[in-house]
Amino acid sequence: MHLSRLQLTDFRSYPRLDLEFGPGATALVGFNGVGKTNIVEALGYFATLSSHRVATDGQLLRTGADAAYIRGEFARHTQRLSLELELIPGKSNRARINRANPVRAREVLGLIKTVLFAPEDLSLIKGDPSVRRRYLDEVLAQETPANAATAADYERVLKQRNALLKSARGSGRFTEGHRATLEAWNEQLIGLGIALTRARAELAHTLAPFVAESYRGLTDGAKPADIVYISSILGSDFADEMNDGDASAAPASAPAAARDFSDEELEVAFRKRLEEVQGKEVERGISLVGPHRDDVAINLAGTRARGFASHGETWSLALSLRLAALEHMRSLDPRDGMSPILILDDVLAELDRKRRDKLTALIRDVEQVIITAAVREDVPEALGARIIEVTPGEAKVVDDEP
Ligand SMILES: Nc1ncnc2c1ncn2[C@@H]1O[C@H](COP(=O)(O)OP(=O)(O)O)[C@@H](O)[C@H]1O
Numbered sequence: 001m002h003l004s005r006l007q008l009t010d011f012r013s014y015p016r017l018d019l020e021f022g023p024g025a026t027a028l029v030g031f032n033g034v035g036k037t038n039i040v041e042a043l044g045y046f047a048t049l050s051s052h053r054v055a056t057d058g059q060l061l062r063t064g065a066d067a068a069y070i071r072g073e074f075a076r077h078t079q080r081l082s083l084e085l086e087l088i089p090g091k092s093n094r095a096r097i098n099r100a101n102p103v104r105a106r107e108v109l110g111l112i113k114t115v116l117f118a119p120e121d122l123s124l125i126k127g128d129p130s131v132r133r134r135y136l137d138e139v140l141a142q143e144t145p146a147n148a149a150t151a152a153d154y155e156r157v158l159k160q161r162n163a164l165l166k167s168a169r170g171s172g173r174f175t176e177g178h179r180a181t182l183e184a185w186n187e188q189l190i191g192l193g194i195a196l197t198r199a200r201a202e203l204a205h206t207l208a209p210f211v212a213e214s215y216r217g218l219t220d221g222a223k224p225a226d227i228v229y230i231s232s233i234l235g236s237d238f239a240d241e242m243n244d245g246d247a248s249a250a251p252a253s254a255p256a257a258a259r260d261f262s263d264e265e266l267e268v269a270f271r272k273r274l275e276e277v278q279g280k281e282v283e284r285g286i287s288l289v290g291p292h293r294d295d296v297a298i299n300l301a302g303t304r305a306r307g308f309a310s311h312g313e314t315w316s317l318a319l320s321l322r323l324a325a326l327e328h329m330r331s332l333d334p335r336d337g338m339s340p341i342l343i344l345d346d347v348l349a350e351l352d353r354k355r356r357d358k359l360t361a362l363i364r365d366v367e368q369v370i371i372t373a374a375v376r377e378d379v380p381e382a383l384g385a386r387i388i389e390v391t392p393g394e395a396k397v398v399d400d401e402p
C-alpha cells in the first residue's frame with residue numbers, strides 16, 4: 001500500500017498543503033522547523049489516530065483554527081482508498097471513507113498501516129515502560145482492531161478500579177461494600193488483563209528475531225539484540241519492592257515468560273498477585289498489578305540496554321524495534337498489499353555513512369518509504385528518492401527523476 005496524495009487543511013503549520021507521492025522512496029528535505037515532521041505526523045495519524053509527538057489533538061490544529069483536516073489517497077494493488085479525518089477539539093473526531101457519510105474516526109483503524117521512526121523513539125530504550133507498552137500496542141492495533149478494543153476496555157476497567165481504590169483510601173477504611181465492588185472489577189481486570197498480556201507477550205516473542213536481525217543488519221553484529229516481555233502478573237517481589245511494583249526493575253533474565261503459561265495458570269498467578277498487593281493498593285489508591293505495569297526488556301548481549309547502551313547503540317536499537325515491526329507486519333501476508341508505509345523522520349543525520357548504507361540496504365524493497373532530512377546530501381543516492389523540498393508552509397517536488 002502506498003500514499004499517492006496528502007492534503008492538509010489547518011494542520012500544524014499548514015493552512016493548506018497538497019502533495020503528491022509515489023511508491024518507492026520520497027525524501028522531504030528542508031531546514032529545521034520548516035514543517036517536515038508535521039507532514040509525516042499527519043500521515044502517521046491515519047494509522048494510529050494519534051500523533052507520535054503529542055498526547056492530545058489540540059496542538060495539531062493550526063494556531064487559531066477551529067478544525068483541522070487530513071486527507072489521504074492511497075493505492076493498494078489496483079484499489080484506491082480515500083480517507084478524510086476531521087479533528088475538532090471537544091468533539092469526537094470523524095472520518096469519511098471513500099467520500100461516504102462521516103463515521104467515527106475509529107472506523108479507519110486497520111485501513112492504513114504505517115511504521116514511523118522518529119528521534120523521540122530513543123525513549124523506547126531510555127524511557128519509561130509505558131513507551132515500550134505503547135510500541136507493542138500500536139502494532140497490535142494495526143494487526144487487528146479487536147486488539148485495540150481489548151486495550152481500551154482494559155483501560156476503562158483500570159480507571160474505574162483505580163477510582164474505587166482511591167475512594168476507599170479517601171474514606172479511611174476498606175468496607176465490605178468496597179470489597180464486593182473491588183472483586184467485581186477484579187474479574188474484569190483479570191479477563192481483559194490476561195488477553196492483553198497474552199497478545200503482547202506473543203507479539204514480543206514474534207518480534208524478537210526481527211529485532212535481532214535488524215540490529216545485526218544495522219551494526220557490525222558483534223552484540224546480539226533481544227526483547228522479552230515482562231509481565232507484572234508473574235512479577236517478582238524484587239520488582240515490587242524496588243520499583244513500586246513496576247516490572248521494569250526486574251532483572252534482564254526474567255524468571256518466567258508469560259507465553260509459557262496457559263490462561264488458567266496466568267489467572268491463578270494474577271489472583272494471587274492481586275491478593276498479595278491488595279493492602280498496598282488500598283493504601284495507595286492505585287492498581288499495582290496487571291499489563292499496565294508491564295515492561296519489555298530490551299537486551300544487548302544479554303544486558304538490559306536501558307542505562308547501559310551507548311548513544312549509537314541506543315539509536316540503532318530504537319530503529320531496530322521499528323524495522324522489526326515493519327518486517328513483522330510485512331510477513332503477516334506478503335501478498336495482500338498491506339505492507340506498511342515506512343516513515344523515517346530525521347534518522348539520517350544521526351547515522352554515519354556505514355550505518356546509512358546498511359539502513360538503505362535494509363529498506364530498499366519496502367513499497368513506500370518517506371524520509372525527512374535537513375539537507376539533500378544526507379539522503380543516500382542508492383535510495384533513488386524523489387525529493388520534495390519543504391519551505392515554511394509549503395512543499396514542492398524539485399526532482400521527479402530519481
Ligand atoms: N499547531 C501549530 N500551528 C502553527 N504552527 C505550528 C503548530 N505546530 C507546530 N507549528 C510550527 O511548525 C514548525 C515545526 O515543524 P516541524 O514539522 O516540526 O519542522 P521540521 O521540518 O524540523 O520537522 C514550527 O515552526 C512550529 O512553530
Ligand SMILES: [Mg+2]
Pocket residue numbers: 033036037038345346372
Ligand atoms: Mg522534524
